[in-house]
Amino acid sequence: xxxxxxxxxxxxxxxxxxxxxxxxxxxxxxxxxxxxxxxxxxxxxxxxxxxxxxxxxxxxxxxxxxxxxxxxxxxxxxxxxxxxxxxxxxxxxxxxxxxxxxxxxxxxxxxxxxxxxxxxxxxxxxxxxxxxxxxxxxxxxxxxxxxxxxxxxxxxxxxxxxxxxxxxxxxxxxxxxxxxxxxxxxxxxxxxxxxxxxxxxxxxxxxxxxxxxxxxxxxxxxxxxxxxxxxxxxxxxxxxxxxxxxxxxxxxxxxxxxxxxxxxxxxxxxxxxxxxxxxxxxxxxxxxxxxxxxxxxxxxxxxxxxxxxxxxxxxxxxxxxxxxxxxxxxxxxxxxxxxxxxxxxxxxxxxxxxxxxxxxxxxxxxxxxxxxxxxxxxxxxxxxxxxxxxxxxxxxxxxxxxxxxxxxxxxxxxxxxxxxxxxxxxxxxxxxxxxxxxxxxxxxxxxxxxxxxxxxxxxxxxxxxxxxxxxxx
Amino acid sequence: xxxxxxxxxxxxxxxxxxxxxxxxxxxxxxxxxxxxxxxxxxxxxxxxxxxxxxxxxxxxxxxxxxxxxxxxxxxxxxxxxxxxxxxxxxxxxxxxxxxxxxxxxxxxxxxxxxxxxxxxxxxxxxxxxxxxxxxxxxxxxxxxxxxxxxxxxxxxxxxxxxxxxxxxxxxxxxxxxxxxxxxxxxxxxxxxxxxxxxxxxxxxxxxxxxxxxxxxxxxxxxxxxxxxxxxxxxxxxxxxxxxxxxxxxxxxxxxxxxxxxxxxxxxxxxxxxxxxxxxxxxxxxxxxxxxxxxxxxxxxxxxxxxxxxxxxxxxxxxxxxxxxxxxxxxxxxxxxxxxxxxxxxxxxxxxxxxxxxxxxxxxxxxxxxxxxxxxxxxxxxxxxxxxxxxxxxxxxxxxxxxxxxxxxxxxxxxxxxxxxxxxxxxxxxxxxxxxxxxxxxxxxxxxxxxxxxxxxxxxxxxxxxxxxxxxxx
Numbered sequence: 001x002x003x004x005x006x007x008x009x010x011x012x013x014x015x016x017x018x019x020x021x022x023x024x025x026x027x028x029x030x031x032x033x034x035x036x037x038x039x040x041x042x043x044x045x046x047x048x049x050x051x052x053x054x055x056x057x058x059x060x061x062x063x064x065x066x067x068x069x070x071x072x073x074x075x076x077x078x079x080x081x082x083x084x085x086x087x088x089x090x091x092x093x094x095x096x097x098x099x100x101x102x103x104x105x106x107x108x109x110x111x112x113x114x115x116x117x118x119x120x121x122x123x124x125x126x127x128x129x130x131x132x133x134x135x136x137x138x139x140x141x142x143x144x145x146x147x148x149x150x151x152x153x154x155x156x157x158x159x160x161x162x163x164x165x166x167x168x169x170x171x172x173x174x175x176x177x178x179x180x181x182x183x184x185x186x187x188x189x190x191x192x193x194x195x196x197x198x199x200x201x202x203x204x205x206x207x208x209x210x211x212x213x214x215x216x217x218x219x220x221x222x223x224x225x226x227x228x229x230x231x232x233x234x235x236x237x238x239x240x241x242x243x244x245x246x247x248x249x250x251x252x253x254x255x256x257x258x259x260x261x262x263x264x265x266x267x268x269x270x271x272x273x274x275x276x277x278x279x280x281x282x283x284x285x286x287x288x289x290x291x292x293x294x295x296x297x298x299x300x301x302x303x304x305x306x307x308x309x310x311x312x313x314x315x316x317x318x319x320x321x322x323x324x325x326x327x328x329x330x331x332x333x334x335x336x337x338x339x340x341x342x343x344x345x346x347x348x349x350x351x352x353x354x355x356x357x358x359x360x361x362x363x364x365x366x367x368x369x370x371x372x373x374x375x376x377x378x379x380x381x382x383x384x385x386x387x388x389x390x391x392x393x394x395x396x397x398x399x400x401x402x403x404x405x406x407x408x409x410x411x412x413x414x415x416x417x418x419x420x421x422x423x424x425x426x427x428x429x430x431x432x433x434x435x436x437x438x439x440x441x442x443x444x445x446x447x448x449x450x451x452x453x454x455x456x457x458x459x460x461x462x463x464x465x466x467x468x469x470x471x472x473x
Numbered sequence: 474x475x476x477x478x479x480x481x482x483x484x485x486x487x488x489x490x491x492x493x494x495x496x497x498x499x500x501x502x503x504x505x506x507x508x509x510x511x512x513x514x515x516x517x518x519x520x521x522x523x524x525x526x527x528x529x530x531x532x533x534x535x536x537x538x539x540x541x542x543x544x545x546x547x548x549x550x551x552x553x554x555x556x557x558x559x560x561x562x563x564x565x566x567x568x569x570x571x572x573x574x575x576x577x578x579x580x581x582x583x584x585x586x587x588x589x590x591x592x593x594x595x596x597x598x599x600x601x602x603x604x605x606x607x608x609x610x611x612x613x614x615x616x617x618x619x620x621x622x623x624x625x626x627x628x629x630x631x632x633x634x635x636x637x638x639x640x641x642x643x644x645x646x647x648x649x650x651x652x653x654x655x656x657x658x659x660x661x662x663x664x665x666x667x668x669x670x671x672x673x674x675x676x677x678x679x680x681x682x683x684x685x686x687x688x689x690x691x692x693x694x695x696x697x698x699x700x701x702x703x704x705x706x707x708x709x710x711x712x713x714x715x716x717x718x719x720x721x722x723x724x725x726x727x728x729x730x731x732x733x734x735x736x737x738x739x740x741x742x743x744x745x746x747x748x749x750x751x752x753x754x755x756x757x758x759x760x761x762x763x764x765x766x767x768x769x770x771x772x773x774x775x776x777x778x779x780x781x782x783x784x785x786x787x788x789x790x791x792x793x794x795x796x797x798x799x800x801x802x803x804x805x806x807x808x809x810x811x812x813x814x815x816x817x818x819x820x821x822x823x824x825x826x827x828x829x830x831x832x833x834x835x836x837x838x839x840x841x842x843x844x845x846x847x848x849x850x851x852x853x854x855x856x857x858x859x860x861x862x863x864x865x866x867x868x869x870x871x872x873x874x875x876x877x878x879x880x881x882x883x884x885x886x887x888x889x890x891x892x893x894x895x896x897x898x899x900x901x902x903x904x905x906x907x908x909x910x911x912x913x914x915x916x917x918x919x920x921x922x923x924x925x926x927x928x929x930x931x932x933x934x935x936x937x938x939x940x941x942x943x944x945x946x
Contacts, residue, residue, distance in 0.1 A: 002776055004802065045777060045802040052642055052805050102618035113614050121609035129602040136594035141586050141791035145575035146524075149531060153521050160514055175648045179815040208813035318614035319820040340681035342652040342815065346822065347792040 004045035007036050011046065012055060015066050026056060026064040093203040093432050106424035107449075107458035112202075112253055112401050113318060114448035118372055120365055124317055124352070127361075131351050143173075143347045151350055154357040155324065162285075162292075164299040164308075170331045173324050173345040174338060177283045180309035180325040181246065182208055183337050184279045187330055188244045188307075189214055196235065196245040196276070198227050200404075200433030200442070202253040205246060217242060218434060223395040223404055226252050226259035229266055236274040244277040250294040251284035254433050254444040255404045256397025264297040271305065277330075278306045286315035286366055288399040289374035304328030312353060314401065315366045320349045370399075373447065377403065380447040383456055387463025389470055403445045410470055411441040419465045425458045477518035480509050484519065485528060488539050499529060499537040566676040566905050579897035580922075580931035585675075585726055585874050586791060587921035591845055593838055597790055597825070600834075604824050616646075616820045624823060627830040628797065635758075635765075637772040637781075643804045646797050646818040647811060650756045653782035653798040654719065655681055656810050657752045660803055661780075662687055666716040669708065669749070671700050673877075673906030673915070675726040678719060690715060691907060696868040696877055699725055699732035702739055709747040717750040723767045724757035727906050727917040728877045729870025737770040744778065750803075751779045759788035759839055761872035762847035777801030785826060787874065788839045793822045843872075846920065850876065853920040856929055860936025862943055876918045883943055884914040892938045898931045 011026070020026055026047075027035070033043035047064050050056040056064045100110055132138055138147075152171045159166050174180045189195060191213030197205055199218030209216050219235055220228045227247055236242060247267070249259045259267070271278050280297045288294055298308035307330055312322040322345070327334040356362040380403055381396050391408035407413065413429035420426065428446075430439030443462075449455060484499070493499055499520075500508070506516035520537050523529040529537045573583050605611055611620075625644045632639050647653045662668060664686030670678060672691030682689050692708055693701045700720055709715060720740070722732045732740070744751050753770045761767055771781035780803055785795040795818070800807040829835040853876055854869050864881035880886065886902035893899065900919075903912030916935075922928060 004777075041802075048802060048805045098615060101615060111614075116610045116613035119612045121605050121612045124612060125602040125605035128605065129598040132594050132598035132601065137589045139592045139594045139597060139790055139792050140589035141584075141786065142571055142574060150521070150525065153517070157514065157518070175652075175815040176817075178813070179648075182814045204813070204816070207809075211810055211813040313614065317612055319612050321815075321817070321819050336680075337684055340651070340677070340684040341655045342648040342794075343677070344649075344794070346794050346819065349819065 002045075003036075003038060004042050004049060007032065007038070007043065008046040008049045010036075012050065015055065020066045022066050024066050025062075026066060028063055093207060097203075097428065097432075100426050104424070105421065105426045107454055108426045109445045109449065109458070110426040110428045111446050111448070112444075113446065114314065114369065114373065114401060115450055116318075117450060118369055118448070119317055123361075123365075127352050127355060128348070131355055132348055135351055138348045138351045140347065142344060143350055147347070147351055147354060151354045151357075154354060158357065159326075162299070163295045166326050170326045170328070171324060172327065172331065172335055172338060173322070173350060175342055175345060176313055176321040176323040177281060177309050177311040178204065178208070178323070179338075179342065180307075180311075180323050181205070181279060181281060182212075183334050183341065184307040184309065184325070184327070184330070185209070185212055185214065185244070185246075187333050187337055188277050188279070193243040194240050196232065196242045198247060198252060198255075199436075200254050200430065200439050202248070203432045206435060215240075216435060218436065219245075221252060221255055221257060223255040223257050223397070225263060226255070226257035227263070227267065229263055229270060232267070233270055236270070236276065242274070242276050244279060245271060246279045246281060247297070248281045248284070249297045250282055251287060251397055251400030251402070253284070253400070254402050254428065254442075256395070256400050256402050258294060258398050259297070261295060264295070265300050268297060268300055268305070272303065280306050280308045282308065282310045283314060284400040285310065286312075287370055287373060287401065289370060289377070291398065294399070298326065298328075301328060304330075307334070312362075315369060316353070316356070316362060320353070321345075322349060322353055372450075373399075373401065376447045376449070376451050379451040380445055380455070380459065383459040384445070384463070387460040389463070389467045392466075401446055401448045403447055405443045405445060407441045407443065407466060408470060409441050410473060411466055412469065412473075413440060413443050416443070416462070416466055416469060419469070420462060423461060423465075425462060427462070475518075476509075476511060477515050477522060480505065480511070480516065481519040481522045483509075485523065488528065493539045495539050497539050499539060501536055566680060570676075570901065570905075573899050577897070578894065578899045580927055581899050582918045582922065582931070583899040583901045584919050584921070585917075586919065587787065587842065587846065587874060588923055589791075590923060591842055591921070592790055596834075596838075600825050600828060601821070604828055605821055608824060611821045611824045613820065615817060616823055620820070620824060620827060624827045624830075627827060631830065632769075632799075635772070636768045639771075639781075639799045643799045643801070644797060645800065645804065645808055645811060646795070646823060648815055648818060649786055649794040649796040650754060650782050650784035651677065651681070651796070652811075652815065653780075653784075653796050654678070654752060654754060655685075656807050656814065657780040657782065657798070657800070657803070658682070658685055658687065658717070658719075660806050660810055661717045661750050661752070667713050669705065669715045669718040671720060671725060672909075673727050673903065673912050675721070676905045679908065688713075689908060691909065692718075694725060694728055694730060696728040696730050696870070698736060699728070699730035700736070700740070702736055702743060705740070706743055709743070709749065715747070715749050717752060718744060719752045719754060720770070721754045721757070722770045723755055724760060724870055724873030724875070726757065726873070727875050727901070727915075729868070729873050729875050731767055731871050732770070734768060737768070738773050740770060741773055741778070745776065753779050753781045755781065755783045756787060757873040758783065759785075760843055760846060760874065762843060762850070764871065767872070771799065771801075774801060777803075780807070785835075788842060789826070789829070789835060793826070794818075795822060795826055845923075846872075846874065849920045849922070849924050852924040853918055853928070853932065856932040857918070857936070860933040862936070862940045865939075874919055874921045876920055878916045878918060880914045880916065880939060881943060882914050883946060884939055885942065885946075886913060886916050889916070889935070889939055889942060892942070893935055896931075896934060896938075898935060900935070 029040050029043045033040045055067050057067050058064055097110055155171055156166050194215045194217050195209055196217045196219050198221035220231045282296050298306045307327045309325045384405055393406045414431055417429045428444040430442030433439050502513050502516045506513045528540050530540050531537055570583055628644055629639050667688045667690050669690045669692050671694035693704045755769050771779045780800045782798045857878055866879045887904055890902045901917040903915030906912050
């Protein structure tokens with residue numbers, strides 16, 4: 001047995017003996033190394049091994065803690081459920097939520113996705129076969145130049161239909177929008193820099209910032225108008241120096257907010273005045289309900305200040321990971337960084353995208369999806385308003401996949417999740433969306449699941465559980 | 474009929490009337506727009522439509538040209554050729570080589586790839602359709618847990634057949650091996666660190682190091698035994714502190730070297746003694762000719778020191794980008810870094826991989842590919858030995874896609890490439906494979922293209938051009 005496993009087992013025995021209670025702080029890496037007369041790398045390896053076994057939890061800049069016992073009573077589970085307490089660790093929020101999906105939870109409202117049945121799998125399967133049969137060269141490593149050019153042209157025309165004019169040579173494909181945002185941050189920042197984000201904010205972004213050694217400066221964001229420009233201006237004047245701002249302008253995650261066009265223009269001017277680079281995350285922009293597709297901030301960017309990131313993940317085929325970006329004056333640098341990070345995107349999937357854009361099928365598929373989502377949103381919102389305790393507020397979003405529910409101030413959504421999981425219902429509790437305990441009383445509900453009786457009952461039950469909790473505290 | 478098609482048809486009539494001869498420059502987008510009183514997007518749409526019909530050709534930054542008649546296809550170049558001089562810049566070597574592929578060069582020997590016709594596109598097309606039809610949930614964003622577990626189990630069994638035993642929870646999928654190597658480097662190093670690499674070395678790795686702000690320390694590598702352990706030991710004792718080593722143990726790029734098992738064991742011990750982490754790049758390992766599949770270095774790694782990176786890119790379906798890694802004691806950290814860099818791999822493509830592994834089709838497909846490559850390697854090697862000047866040396870590799878040719882010392886492979894491109898032949902010149910001018914007299918030839926008369930003549934011609942150059946200098 002490798003030495004680090006010996007050390008890990010000894011520590012495990014001490015945890016099990018009660019020397020370190022669940023949630024208690026464990027010895028530092030240095031202390032552990034000294035105790036066993038090994039170097040810190042070996043001691044760290046022991047901790048990592050225990051972390052993988054979910055027996056210890058790492059907290060950035062705080063060390064290691066004994067994990068809380070997993071709650072496994074009376075549920076069908078294929079995986080261990082994450083405890084709501086472990087969701088507090090920024091670095092594992094994403095993986096913990098994904099683990100919730102893999103668990104046996106019956107009604108899952110915790111992700112930001114549309115159910116797979118809302119995408120035309122059979123049609124896409126035929127397209128894949130036809131495309132590869134007609135263009136066998138797409139099995140090769142690189143995107144043929146003619147297809148690359150055609151696809152860039154198609155994306156430009158699509159973007160132009162939302163008033164966004166992009167230069168021909170400023171389109172880069174990437175593996176989902178996550179890669180686009182990550183490349184943009186890696187290019188713009190150095191470890192230790194401060195990045196302004198919205199609060200509440202998508203926890204995946206907090207995780208990305210943490211992985212890059214960046215500090216998040218949270219700027220308030222409201223469901224009605226998105227990022228508060230007043231708060232941002234104040235922060236830029238009196239707060240720490242900010243290197244860049246990441247903003248989800250259209251149907252923000254988790255609030256669903258749509259930033260008004262006037263605010264987009266003002267934000268651009270404000271960022272320019274303070275020398276702050278902008279990363280625009282438009283992953284939900286194509287999921288608008290009624291009205292014209294919202295125009296990205298990037299449309300008013302005359303100086304190439306904005307790195308615009310988008311994706312077909314939500315609107316066409318999640319598993320294709322068809323992200324793309326337009327990097328403005330940073331574009332050439334982003335192309336190089338991408339080449340050394342993951343080289344190219346799957347040519348076959350880009351070939352299929354091009355055909356779906358050319359034939360008008362993409363327009364049809366996304367239109368149908370939008371109609372379904374708009375209807376599901378209304379049903380979920382109605383059910384929440386009908387069953388949640390007095391004082392609960394929500395604003396129906398004009399697009400996207402997410403409904404932000406603000407419960408009465410006394411509500412603890414972490415405890416609510418604990419109770420809900422026991423009845424096989426999941427949602428994303430408010431505490432995930434900030435490093436601060438600001439949104440303890442809030443819930444993010446996914447309306448991407450087909451509406452049915454089970455959904456209706458689950459939301460009604462959530463409302464009851466919330467009411468019960470408020471009565472008993 | 475849409476307006477852009479009206480405009481396109483009018484232009485076509487003018488081309489056919491002889492107003493614009495084949496190869497002649499056509500009006501600019503702006504001129505065309507003015508002539509018809511439309512905006513530039515509409516004029517551009519007309520050009521794109523004609524381009525799709527292959528009646529006009531776009532040249533970047535030069536505009537549109539009337540296409541040449543189909544008979545002269547061989548000479549049509551859709552892209553400007555990069556000059557060998559521009560290949561010197563480390564940061565653009567990769568993109569320049571890819572640009573060479575997009576140019577009209579008739580016989581291309583510069584990449585490290587098998588021709589797309591060597592992969593079973595029709596079979597893969599059927600598989601894609603069947604897989605998605607039977608498992609429509611694979612269009613969703615995340616890999617279903619059951620499929621994830623099955624695939625990990627399949628990869629473990631595959632690796633075990635090469636004597637590599639991997640822990641069940643230490644397999645991570647990524648976007649091609651490039652992402653795996655990049656994540657490993659990002660985890661192990663900080664900007665300014667020194668990374669040991671083989672010399673000659675894959676230029677893409679130099680580009681990745683440069684993008685991460687890392688310094689490369691080049692350790693000699695020979696076609697017969699790969700990395701020189703003597704040189705490495707010397708460098709570790711007397712050179713600058715080295716953070717980690719990246720090594721291609723099996724069929725190294727560009728030399729084709731296979732590191733003997735004894736050297737693999739010694740390398741592990743040496744690295745451990747000096748506290749140097751190891752990144753093993755096994756991208757070519759599955760392309761072995763005869764004999765058992767070589768065992769990775771990782772097989773002897775008892776302490777989790779090696780980050781092992783592999784891929785199905787070369788052996789199954791390049792465009793699927795099915796890379797994976799096993800990170801030893803760094804695994805948990807790499808999983809987190811990957812989640813924040815690109816989240817997940819396309820579930821559909823992983824689903825297809827699982828089916829091909831389960832059915833034995835992967836074994837059949839890769840066996841057939843290996844047999845083709847082994848034969849092509851012999852033909853290319855024979856042709857080089859028959860036509861290149863005296864003093865040229867090569868060692869037939871036991872696998873992979875690459876033949877490393879060491880010309881007489883006086884040969885300048887950069888000038889040779891310049892002469893070869895004029896005759897529509899490409900290869901990768903030695904100077905690409907080091908930051909130093911060590912390999913000026915060497916060439917890397919790709920034997921992944923189907924052997925035919927054009928290949929035979931091209932290699933004979935390369936030999937003549939080399940001889941001519943030596944006579945006239």
